[in-house]
Amino acid sequence: MSPWIYVAALAACALGACVRYAVAVLIHGPWATVVANVFGSVAAGAVAGLAASGDRPELLLVVGAGFAGGLSTFSALALDASTLWREGDRPQALTYCAVTLVTGVAAAAVGWQVGS
Numbered sequence: 001m002s003p004w005i006y007v008a009a010l011a012a013c014a015l016g017a018c019v020r021y022a023v024a025v026l027i028h029g030p031w032a033t034v035v036a037n038v039f040g041s042v043a044a045g046a047v048a049g050l051a052a053s054g055d056r057p058e059l060l061l062v063v064g065a066g067f068a069g070g071l072s073t074f075s076a077l078a079l080d081a082s083t084l085w086r087e088g089d090r091p092q093a094l095t096y097c098a099v100t101l102v103t104g105v106a107a108a109a110v111g112w113q114v115g116s
Contacts (some may be wrong), residue, residue: 045111
């Protein structure tokens with residue numbers, strides 16, 4: 001792969017992080033992370049579906065690892081869930097984790113179908 005693909009992946013990661021921040025500004029609270037992770041899962045699933053055919057593997061690096069990686073974030077999910085738990089809102093913390101897992105996997109599957 002060309003070195004420029006790696007530069008593009010870095011730029012895509014920065015763009016994904018900026019989109020993640022915009023989502024956090026628009027949607028306050030831990031549910032912004034769910035929204036960002038769902039969109040990141042769709043993007044990652046779509047490019048994984050494309051890359052599975054062997055066409056354009058650089059898309060997996062640029063869009064999957066770059067953009068989707070910058071957009072979605074496990075660390076924010078973990079912090080949000082632990083904050084809810086620590087503040088005593090355990091039912092919401094568990095719901096938050098379950099919704100994130102289910103919607104993320106479903107979004108990746110939809111993305112895969114779109115991409116393949």
